[in-house]
Structure formats: C-alpha cells, structure tokens
Amino acid sequence: xxxxxxxxxxxxxxxxxxxxxxxxxxxxxxxxxxxxxxxxxxxxxxxxxxxxxxxxxxxxxxxxxxxxxxxxxxxxxxxxxxxxxxxxxxxxxxxxxx
Amino acid sequence: xxxxxxxxxxxxxxxxxxxxxxxxxxxxxxxxxxxxxxxxxxxxxxxxxxxxxxxxxxxxxxxxxxxxxxxxxxxxxxxxxxxxxxxxxxxxxxxxxxxxxxxxxxxxxxxxxxxxxxxxxxxxxxxxxxxxxxxxxxxxxxxxxxxxxxxxxxxxxxxxxxxxxxxxxxxxxxxxxxxxxxxxxxxxxxxxxxxxxxxxxxxxxxxxxxxxxxxxxxxxxxxxxxxxxxxxxxxxxxxxxxxxxxxxxxxxxxxxxxxxxxxxxxxxxxxxxxxxxxxxxxxxxxxxxxxxxxxxxxxxxxxxxxxxxxxxxxxxxxxxxxxxxxxxxxxxxxxxxxxxxxxxxxxxxxxxxxxxxxxxxxxxxxxxxxx
Numbered sequence: 001x002x003x004x005x006x007x008x009x010x011x012x013x014x015x016x017x018x019x020x021x022x023x024x025x026x027x028x029x030x031x032x033x034x035x036x037x038x039x040x041x042x043x044x045x046x047x048x049x050x051x052x053x054x055x056x057x058x059x060x061x062x063x064x065x066x067x068x069x070x071x072x073x074x075x076x077x078x079x080x081x082x083x084x085x086x087x088x089x090x091x092x093x094x095x096x097x098x
Numbered sequence: 099x100x101x102x103x104x105x106x107x108x109x110x111x112x113x114x115x116x117x118x119x120x121x122x123x124x125x126x127x128x129x130x131x132x133x134x135x136x137x138x139x140x141x142x143x144x145x146x147x148x149x150x151x152x153x154x155x156x157x158x159x160x161x162x163x164x165x166x167x168x169x170x171x172x173x174x175x176x177x178x179x180x181x182x183x184x185x186x187x188x189x190x191x192x193x194x195x196x197x198x199x200x201x202x203x204x205x206x207x208x209x210x211x212x213x214x215x216x217x218x219x220x221x222x223x224x225x226x227x228x229x230x231x232x233x234x235x236x237x238x239x240x241x242x243x244x245x246x247x248x249x250x251x252x253x254x255x256x257x258x259x260x261x262x263x264x265x266x267x268x269x270x271x272x273x274x275x276x277x278x279x280x281x282x283x284x285x286x287x288x289x290x291x292x293x294x295x296x297x298x299x300x301x302x303x304x305x306x307x308x309x310x311x312x313x314x315x316x317x318x319x320x321x322x323x324x325x326x327x328x329x330x331x332x333x334x335x336x337x338x339x340x341x342x343x344x345x346x347x348x349x350x351x352x353x354x355x356x357x358x359x360x361x362x363x364x365x366x367x368x369x370x371x372x373x374x375x376x377x378x379x380x381x382x383x384x385x386x387x388x389x390x391x392x393x394x395x396x397x398x399x400x401x402x403x404x405x406x407x408x409x410x411x412x413x414x415x416x417x418x419x420x421x422x423x424x425x426x427x428x429x430x431x432x433x434x435x436x437x438x439x440x441x442x443x444x445x446x447x448x449x450x451x452x453x454x455x456x457x458x459x460x461x462x463x464x465x466x467x468x469x
Contacts (some may be wrong), residue, residue: 007158046160047158051178060157094157
C-alpha cells in the first residue's frame with residue numbers, strides 16, 4: 001500500500017484523519033497514485049490536479065523522501081521507499097503569503 | 099412559527115444565521131468549510147432544505163457543496179466545469195487573445211420549481227446548468243458563442259458571470275450579467291442570447307454606448323414584475339421596463355452612483371435598495387458613513403437609511419452578492435460587509451441591527467423565508 005499525506009483542507013473535504021493508504025497496481029507513479037486517491041475519494045477530483053489536463057494545480061507540491069517531486073513527469077516512478085510503503089507521499093499546499 | 103435563515107458566504111467559510119419572525123435574536127452557526135472562500139450560498143425556492151454552496155480556493159480549486167437539511171450537514175457534489183467544445187479565446191487585459199479558463203463559481207441560482215436544477219455563473223464568464231442536484235454540469239454555451247464573446251475583457255475582479263436572474267413567469271427566460279461584458283438575456287432556456295445594454299453609458303469605453311463592454315455589477319427584479327429590471331452598474335443605477343431592451347438612469351439624488359448590490363422590496367416593486375460607494379478608486383462609503391439608500395418611487399428619489407448603521411469611521415464595502423430581502427409581511431433587508439458584519443433590518447430599512455460582527459469579509463448574503 002502507498003501511504004499518502006494530504007493537506008489539512010483536503011483531509012477535511014474527504015473526511016480523512018491522518019494518513020491514507022491506496023493500492024496501486026503496476027508502476028507506482030504520481031499519476032497512478034493520484035488516480036488511486038481520486039478513485040477512493042471522488043470529491044478530491046480537481047483539487048490536486050486539473051480534471052481535464054491532469055496537470056498539478058499551481059499551488060500544490062509533491063514531496064517524498066526529503067525530495068521535491070513536483071516537477072517530475074507524472075509517469076516517472078516514485079522512489080522505492082514510497083512504493084514499498086516505508087515513506088509517505090506528501091501532497092502539500094504551497095506556502096503563499098507574507 | 100415563521101422565521102428566516104440567512105446564508106452568508108465569506109472569505110474564510112460559510113455561516114448560517116437563523117431567527118424567528120421577529121428577527122431580533124439570532125443564532126450563528128459556522129464556519130462551515132473553514133478556510134475556504136465561499137463565494138455564494140443559496141437555497142432552493144422549491145425545497146428550502148436544499149442549499150447549494152460554492153467553495154473555492156486558490157490552492158485546491160472549486161468544490162460545490164450541497165445540503166439537504168437546511169445547512170446542518172453538507173456533501174460535495176460535482177465540480178467539473180468543462181467548457182463545451184474548443185473553448186476559444188476572449189481578450190486579455192492587454193488586448194491579446196486569451197484562452198477561456200475556468201477559475202471559480204461566483205453565483206449559484208437554484209431553479210424556482212425544481213430543487214435538482216441549478217445554474218452556476220463562473221469565471222471565466224460562462225453559464226452552466228445542472229439538472230441532477232449539482233452532480234454534473236453542462237455549459238449553456240450559446241452565451242459565450244453569442245457573437246461578442248471573443249471581445250469580452252475582464253475587469254479588475256476577473257471576467258466573471260456573477261448575476262443570474264430567472265423570470266418567474268417564463269422558465270425559458272433568464273438574465274445574466276458579466277464583468278466587464280454587460281447584461282444578456284435568453285428567451286429560449288439558454289440556447290441563444292442577446293446583449294441587452296442599450297442605454298448604458300460607460301466612460302471607460304471608447305464607444306460609450308457600445309453593445310458590450312459595460313461593467314454591470316448587479317441586476318435585480320421583483321418577481322411580480324419580470325419586465326422591470328434594476329441595475330447597479332460600475333457607475334450609474336439603471337432601470338429597464340422592457341426586459342432589458344432599453345435602460346434609463348435612475349441615480350437621481352444619490353450621493354454617488356457607484357456601488358455593487360441592488361435589491362427590491364419583497365412586496366413593493368417600486369422600492370429599491372442600494373449602497374452607494376465613494377468611487378471606483380475608493381471602495382468605501384462616502385464620508386465614512388455606512389448608508390443604505392432606499393427609493394420608494396422606482397428610482398431617482400432616494401433617502402438615506404442610517405438608523406443602527408455606523409455613521410463615522412466606516413470604510414468597508416458591500417459586495418454585489420451581499421444583499422438580500424426576505425418575504426415576511428414586514429420585509430427584512432440584509433447585507434454583509436467586507437469588514438465581516440452582517441446587518442439586518444426587520445422593517446424594510448427603517449432600523450438596522452448588527453446580527454454578527456468580525457466574521458471574515460462577507461462575499462455573499464442570501465435569505466430564506468421559512469414557513
């Protein structure tokens with residue numbers, strides 16, 4: 001299972017407490033993980049990535065294993081530690097403001 | 099016993115304010131959806147327990163929420179607002195073509211007769227319709243495609259469709275307003291549209307009486323007189339008695355005719371309310387005095403309503419969707435400010451009291467009159 005941490009607003013929207021876990025069959029990529037999340041929690045469609053273009057929303061970031069994966073290709077493999085469940089995939093609302 | 103439910107959208111959540119028919123003691127419930135911008139919350143006239151809310155965020159985009167129990171509990175419904183076909187372009191601020199891009203829902207207008215039918219006015223300006231309680235949305239693309247769409251240009255607040263007025267006498271007729279394109283009418287349920295801006299004069303346009311490009315801030319109609327429309331424009335308060343075919347100015351003796359909301363008394367189609375704002379560069383009331391102005395003559399003659407409103411050091415704004423009237427025997431009038439206050443008058447504007455203060459900036463106020 002892939003461990004995922006959502007920002008607080010999306011946890012509230014999906015009524016999730018703490019981490020969530022999703023199963024991914026095949027390659028563990030950003031696209032596959034996001035599709036698994038959206039399948040389990042349809043109310044999150046459009047809140048992390050655009051529903052039509054599937055591009056990451058501008059103020060969303062993806063972190064894992066102390067790396068910023070936001071600009072990686074959606075079909076790039078996520079780190080082994082994420083795929084194995086050792087480390088969570090972090091979906092983060094970017095800092096904005098002053 | 100009769101009562102009212104005031105639905106308040108703010109920059110950081112929604113609030114539900116309830117009172118009995120006296121409207122002097124209030125219960126404040128909220129925030130719902132804390133931290134999110136709630137552009138609009140509106141109940142279904144057909145089923146008052148059904149309420150729709152537009153929840154939006156610069157981070158997480160658009161969510162539409164629905165309550166079926168009068169705002170106690172909510173569930174997200176559909177948020178896919180896909181423009182029909184190839185979206186095309188409108189004009190950007192610099193005059194270059196810019197692709198139509200969905201940003202948010204500004205206004206939700208439930209059908210008067212069917213609780214599952216609701217219209218959504220969005221930015222970039224377009225009109226969507228749902229017939230399944232908000233689960234799915236389809237664009238009424240004849241509006242954007244009506245001919246002038248490619249020339250529409252956003253105002254400072256974005257190119258938003260912010261006003262939807264349904265004609266209670268004819269389900270096929272509705273009116274919308276877009277900043278900064280103008281007002282439009284359909285007579286066939288949204289398939290075809292006509293710009294209805296004849297008589298508007300806008301100093302910011304090189305052709306002062308152009309067909310489109312006018313910055314309409316708000317339209318209002320009394321349900322008993324659907325041929326008559328009232329408009330608060332960027333500058334000027336206007337009136338049409340022929341369903342928008344022509345407009346005439348009714349600003350009269352207002353201290354300034356800039357403002358955002360306009361509304362009509364529930365029982366008197368000739369009694370109007372506006373909140374004059376100093377100017378387009380000073381978005382606060384003249385002289386620091388928060389005054390609602392009422393006309394009992396359908397415009398031109400206006401009186402200030404001040405009893406219970408702050409009359410010094412007040413520099414808030416009242417946004418276009420932030421005024422509403424109830425339909426109790428003594429018509430109640432409500433408005434919210436960017437300073438987070440919601441005011442109520444249970445006697446048509448003669449006396450006001452502050453229901454609640456220090457909310458986040460108020461974006462919208464609607465009221466439901468409950469049996």
